[in-house]
Amino acid sequence: MSDSDGDTSGLDIASAVAAKQLSAQEAVATCLDRIEALNPRVNAFTAVHKDRALARAQAVDQQVQSGQQLPLAGVPFAVKNLFDIEDQTTLAGSKINQQNAVAAADALMIQRIEAAGGVLVGALNMGEFAYDFTGENQHYGDCRNPWNLAHMTGGSSSGSGAALASGMVPLTLGSDTNGSIRVPSALCGTYGLKPTYGRLPRTGSYPFCDSLDHVGPMARSVAELAAAYNVMQGFDATDHVCVSRQPDLVDVQSIDGKTLRIGVLQGYFAPQEFDEATQVVADCAKALEAMGVALDDCELDLAEAGRSAAFLITNIEGASLHYEKILQRADDFDPDTRDRFIAGSLLPAAWYARAQRLRRQYAEEAAELFRRFDVLLAPATPIRAPLRGQKTMLMGGSEVNVRANLGYFTQPISCIGLPVVCAPVMQSQFGTPQTAQAVSVSAATPSMGVQIIAAPWREDLCFKVASLLADASITRSEVAPVSTQD
Amino acid sequence: MPKSSANEPTALEAFDPQTYMDTVAPMIVGAPHPAYREGVLANLATAHAMAKVVFAVELDADSCDLAGVFMPMAADPLTSRDT
Numbered sequence: 001m002s003d004s005d006g007d008t009s010g011l012d013i014a015s016a017v018a019a020k021q022l023s024a025q026e027a028v029a030t031c032l033d034r035i036e037a038l039n040p041r042v043n044a045f046t047a048v049h050k051d052r053a054l055a056r057a058q059a060v061d062q063q064v065q066s067g068q069q070l071p072l073a074g075v076p077f078a079v080k081n082l083f084d085i086e087d088q089t090t091l092a093g094s095k096i097n098q099q100n101a102v103a104a105a106d107a108l109m110i111q112r113i114e115a116a117g118g119v120l121v122g123a124l125n126m127g128e129f130a131y132d133f134t135g136e137n138q139h140y141g142d143c144r145n146p147w148n149l150a151h152m153t154g155g156s157s158s159g160s161g162a163a164l165a166s167g168m169v170p171l172t173l174g175s176d177t178n179g180s181i182r183v184p185s186a187l188c189g190t191y192g193l194k195p196t197y198g199r200l201p202r203t204g205s206y207p208f209c210d211s212l213d214h215v216g217p218m219a220r221s222v223a224e225l226a227a228a229y230n231v232m233q234g235f236d237a238t239d240h241v242c243v244s245r246q247p248d249l250v251d252v253q254s255i256d257g258k259t260l261r262i263g264v265l266q267g268y269f270a271p272q273e274f275d276e277a278t279q280v281v282a283d284c285a286k287a288l289e290a291m292g293v294a295l296d297d298c299e300l301d302l303a304e305a306g307r308s309a310a311f312l313i314t315n316i317e318g319a320s321l322h323y324e325k326i327l328q329r330a331d332d333f334d335p336d337t338r339d340r341f342i343a344g345s346l347l348p349a350a351w352y353a354r355a356q357r358l359r360r361q362y363a364e365e366a367a368e369l370f371r372r373f374d375v376l377l378a379p380a381t382p383i384r385a386p387l388r389g390q391k392t393m394l395m396g397g398s399e400v401n402v403r404a405n406l407g408y409f410t411q412p413i414s415c416i417g418l419p420v421v422c423a424p425v426m427q428s429q430f431g432t433p434q435t436a437q438a439v440s441v442s443a444a445t446p447s448m449g450v451q452i453i454a455a456p457w458r459e460d461l462c463f464k465v466a467s468l469l470a471d472a473s474i475t476r477s478e479v480a481p482v483s484t485q486d
Numbered sequence: 487m488p489k490s491s492a493n494e495p496t497a498l499e500a501f502d503p504q505t506y507m508d509t510v511a512p513m514i515v516g517a518p519h520p521a522y523r524e525g526v527l528a529n530l531a532t533a534h535a536m537a538k539v540v541f542a543v544e545l546d547a548d549s550c551d552l553a554g555v556f557m558p559m560a561a562d563p564l565t566s567r568d569t
Contacts (some may be wrong), residue, residue, distance in 0.1 A: 305543045308536035315533055326515060330522070339525025343533060345515050346507065346526075351537045358540055404532065 006167020179410025186449025
């Protein structure tokens with residue numbers, strides 16, 4: 001099996017390794033070669049752990065030889081550099097953390113994927129301390145969108161999206177506080193899962209905002225995403241918000257989605273100026289309707305307030321986490337991060353408490369909506385990938401900050417911990433953009449995303465709808481043809 | 487707290503990022519370096535806009551639980567304290 005284009009699925013690798021048609025060592029060596037060739041252009045990896053990966057691949061081959069069944073046998077994967085890697089310093093995209101001690105153990109999610117046969121090959125670029133929707137990083141260089149290197153990947157799991165879209169690895173891990181898995185998934189053209197808050201333990205990952213932090217997998221197909229999610233599940237008491245539940249394993253092959261009731265979110269989620277984003281959702285809805293799925297429009301009245309609450313909670317909790325560093329090492333932060341943390345340190349407690357209280361009422365509104373619908377659809381980002389360095393975008397006739405507003409559609413959903421699969425929709429599958437600001441970015445990167453949202457603990461429904469859309473080729477993820485030449 | 491008349495701005499409407507920063511920052515993080523001021527003010531203004539949206543929602547009286555930011559931890563098994 002050759003994978004010189006990087007488009008071999010992780011599950012095909014696992015099948016070939018299990019059948020002894022390919023060794024894990026060969027799969028990993030091919031992956032490392034591709035990283036070496038492409039990473040100087042894409043800047044997705046901040047560290048490649050070649051020796052560890054080859055040793056682990058050898059161990060997987062021995063396990064396979066001894067008859068062990070490993071669902072991810074020999075699948076190379078990489079993690080956002082906020083996940084602990086044994087004997088490595090966990091950077092979380094920062095300069096400041098360079099002085100921290102090395103991690104004593106791998107993050108739990110790495111342990112679980114490696115227990116299933118996966119092989120960690122390295123750590124991925126990210127926005128500083130995960131406070132980012134752009135993929136830009138002053139300390140380690142911007143991560144570049146493989147579809148056009150002049151454009152943003154989205155963030156903060158920037159390397160996680162770019163490493164997949166460039167075919168360097170078939171599986172990555174990211175984290176999502178306000179959209180940090182979903183935004184790069186949409187802008188790089190990959191699938192991403194933000195699970196229910198409390199589903200996947202965050203043990204061994206560097207925190208940002210405890211009330212909103214999630215971890216999750218990213219991949220180039222629904223099946224690979226589900227396979228990773230299945231082995232990542234399981235209670236861990238070390239993470240105080242992790243809920244003790246049996247794993248709800250997803251089987252994308254046994255799906256009957258025809259009885260689903262789907263709500264297409266309007267109002268906040270369908271502003272006129274982002275007609276390309278809303279068209280993506282409309283195209284998905286149309287395809288599902290053609291399959292016989294019941295659809296209707298609906299609204300979440302508190303979405304804007306939820307987004308605002310998430311903003312305040314993130315700003316204040318993030319600032320609290322980094323308070324001493326802001327006092328002592330302010331100049332070692334990226335200026336954008338620093339200024340937000342300083343501001344967050346000053347905000348009144350009354351604003352924070354009110355924002356937290358609002359989440360309950362908003363969650364109850366969503367619960368009421370889920371009495372009528374199994375799944376909700378919404379855009380993932382307002383626009384396609386902006387140019388790197390672009391500071392503003394148009395919204396409601398005004399120029400607004402790109403960094404804050406790429407998460408305009410994702411932030412209200414994670415505010416109340418709902419599970420979401422973000423699925424990519426490529427350019428050829430939706431109409432010509434109408435607005436000036438959409439035209440300004442439309443030619444360069446092909447992908448946007450749709451959020452497939454379910455009630456808490458119903459990730460299976462997200463996967464059902466994602467599978468229906470993928471089977472109908474409405475959503476798809478491809479490897480970008482990244483040139484190794486200037 | 488003084489009673490306000492209907493014509494006076496609410497405290498939230500009266501919030502002024504610059505006044506607030508210059509008053510509060512010295513007691514919490516120190517006066518921001520001049521190079522930081524513009525960015526901090528912009529973020530305070532954004533946070534203020536967000537707070538106005540949050541406070542515009544009338545909350546149910548019983549909608550008052552905060553996030554699960556704290557969870558009691560089980561103690562280690564008791565030893566022979568009662569023997």
